[in-house]
Amino acid sequence: MLFAPDTEVALRSVVNLINTLESDGTEHLSTRADLDRFIEEEEFTGSRTHDDGELASVRTLRQRLRTLWDASEDEAVTLVNAILLESRALPQLVKHDHWDWHLHATTPEAPLAERMSTEAAMAFVDVIRSKELDRLRVCAADDCEAVLIDLSKNRSKRYCDTGNCANRAHVRAYRERKAAG
DSSP, X not given: OOSOHHHHHHHHHHXXXXXXXXXXXXXXXXSHHHHHHHHHHHTOOSOOOOSHHHXXXXXXXXXXXXXXXXXXXXXXXXXXXXXXXXXXXXXXXXXXXXXXXXEEXXXXXXXXXXXHHHHHHHXXXXXXXXXXXXXXXXXOSTTOOOEEEOOOTTSOXXXXXXXXXXXXXXXXXXXXXXXXX
């Protein structure tokens, strides 16, 4: 295990959130219903307003978190600290639903985007302190700009989980080897 389980869950949620906007501009958080589905799939808990403002704030957060994939360590620290300061984060151990003990740093009543950003920031605290920012990657496929977090032991993950990027790359390499041989 590289990080605590709740850190890994938060990092995967950040990746999934960022990848709701594809590099070609395809938007997967167009409507409040899209956001509802995303929140349900990612198992976020707490209060919701279910309005257009909530959707807009989550989409703004997505862009803010995307900058971490290109950030230096100092830039990442600045962004993470800003998020924690803005939310007045107060980490606490909690246990609810089917989740065992994990950290929450905001109240369940805080706005959705604030809870999401704080959870992401807390996960990035672990990434930064562990000197693992190089695990934040952009898909290696030539035609994809989706982000990923490489949680593999041998640091070998190169392709995203949004499509068939790895499969297409492997098939292309196979065909090139066959053509050359």
